[in-house]
Every structure is written in C-alpha cells, then in structure tokens.
Amino acid sequence: MKTTSALRANTSTTMDPARQAFLLLRTVFTVAPIIFGLDKFTNILADWTVYLAPQATALVPLPAQTIMYVVGVVEILAGIAVAVRPRFGSLLVAAWLAGIIVNLLLLGSFFDVALRDFGLLVAALALNRLSQRAALQSGI
Numbered sequence: 533m534k535t536t537s538a539l540r541a542n543t544s545t546t547m548d549p550a551r552q553a554f555l556l557l558r559t560v561f562t563v564a565p566i567i568f569g570l571d572k573f574t575n576i577l578a579d580w581t582v583y584l585a586p587q588a589t590a591l592v593p594l595p596a597q598t599i600m601y602v603v604g605v606v607e608i609l610a611g612i613a614v615a616v617r618p619r620f621g622s623l624l625v626a627a628w629l630a631g632i633i634v635n636l637l638l639l640g641s642f643f644d645v646a647l648r649d650f651g652l653l654v655a656a657l658a659l660n661r662l663s664q665r666a667a668l669q670s671g672i
Contacts, residue, residue, distance in 0.1 A: 554666050557659040558618050561625050565611035572604025583645070585638040614659070622660035629653040 571577045580603070581596040589596055610628055613621030629649050636646040 550662060550665060554618075554659065554662040557622075557655060557662065558614060561618075561622065561656060561659055562611050562615040565607040565614070565625060565628075569604040569607030569609075569611065572600045572607070583636065583639070583642060585635045587638050588635060618663035618666075619660060622656050622663060626653050626656040626660070629656060 568577070572580055580600045584596050584599060588599060592599055594602075606628065610621060610624045613624050615621070629652050633646045633649050633653070636642045636649070
C-alpha cells in the first residue's frame with residue numbers, strides 16, 4: 533500500500549530536481565548575460581571600463597568603451613545561445629567567464645570578482661552537464 537506522499541511523488545506535477553536545477557541555471561545564464569551585455573552600452577550598473585586590463589587595450593587598438601561595446605554584444609549573444617542551445621551556450625559562457633577571470637587577474641585587482649566569476653564558471657559547466665542529460669531525456 534502506497535502512502536499519500538508516495539502517490540504525490542508519482543504525479544506529473546512533480547518535477548525532477550535535476551530538471552529544476554537545469555531550468556534555474558538556464559534561466560540565470562540567459563538573463564544575466566543579456567542584462568550585463570545591455571548595460572555595457574548604458575553603464576547604469578557599473579563603469580565597465582574600470583574592469584578592463586591595460587593589456588586588453590594594448591592588444592586590441594580600440595578605446596576601452598568600444599571594447600566594452602564588443603563585450604556587450606558577445607554577452608548578449610552568449611545569453612541567447614544559452615536560451616536556444618544550452619549545451620553550446622553554457623560552454624560559451626564558461627569560456628567567456630574564463631576570459632574575464634584572466635582579465636581581472638592581469639588587472640591585479642578585483643580578486644573577489646574573479647573568485648565569484650570562477651564560481652559562475654563552475655555553474656556554467658554544471659549547466660552543460662545538466663543540459664546533456666536534458667537532451668538525452670528529450671531525445672535530442
């Protein structure tokens with residue numbers, strides 16, 4: 533004889549915790565990069581050029597704000613990629629975060645932000661693993 537809670541667990545309204553984690557991470561890694569990317573054009577949240585290492589402007593002969601516009605476009609595209617193709621988009625976001633971490637380490641400051649971004653990188657890799665599972669379950 534099954535208990536009420538066991539019956540409730542078998543209903544279609546109960547979602548697998550891995551599926552919930554996948555949806556949470558997919559949502560965050562879609563919305564956050566798009567918001568941050570758009571803010572590169574407005575600088576409402578931060579003056580993003582402060583976070584740009586001098587080596588970046590030496591490597592790319594463009595003004596810092598122009599580089600931030602390019603960064604903004606890449607971040608928006610990364611967010612869209614996570615929404616549309618999370619298996620690919622999550623790796624794009626992870627690689628992008630790795631680049632941000634290297635940039636911050638070259639800058640020699642904002643180590644706390646670099647550590648936070650490392651945590652986000654690991655979360656993006658977790659999204660990649662979960663998206664592979666989701667693709668297998670949906671037959672994609």
